[in-house]
Amino acid sequence: MANIARFDPADALDDLFRGFWMRPVRPGGQQEVQIKLEVKEDDKAYTIHAEMPGVNKEDIQVTIDGGQVSISAETKKEKEVKEGTRVLRSERYYGKVSRSFALGQDVDESKSEAHYKDGVLELSLPKKTVSKTRKLTIS
Template sequence: MSNLARFNPFSELREPFSDDFFKGFTLRPVYRLMEGEPQMRLDLSEDDKNFFVKAEIPGVKKEDIKVSVDGNQVCVSAEVKKEKEQKEGAKFIRSERYYGSVSRSFTLDEGVDQAASSAKYEDGVLQLTLPKKPNGQSRMLKIA
């Protein structure tokens, strides 16, 4: 008549590999097979005259990449389209698609000369050369 069970908080110390410990292990390998959203990785460097940006955007066509520079604000965006099909004979076994966009925006320390900026896309890597504005030097203000 009594279906009460006693709770022992120290039972896990005695039996660390109980049934709850292995719960969910069967689902973890499935997550490794699923591809997540693509991300854009950036490297930013500078010398005395230029800022250099390297952005990894694999699998994107050159026409689908947009770069905008407004003062010292830089925005890189791309339309990503991934399609993967597996066929067996005349019927589909699996078809996966991803359509979306990725973008990164960042602010530089100095203004950028937009007219002299250049961009090159090769082997999934976008390379930007952003010359610093000659009049964009910062100056200290005197406090009155």
């Protein structure tokens, strides 16, 4: 026999609006944000493109320690609120985000360059020249 269920219009209306004004919540109330990277390598250098939309270049920090690269940035919430308006939904991220990764070879920090344009950070990281092993003759 088929199961018969009673239809209640109030339940249907609750199901329709459940979650309409809600958004997914992550621990700490922030959405999970990660810097997306593209790492390329040739014989002489590494080239890294990091997507960082909405960040001012003054708020980006890059540190290099041998072959370890760390990128961090902070976006600040705008304080201006127009009178008579209210935010119904905000999916923008405000806060600090960082990413660290290791490269296969040490980087020459003195020749490294960074450029930021259109929300993309480009790093040019020349490889350190590896000293070749020298065989000594014994006299």
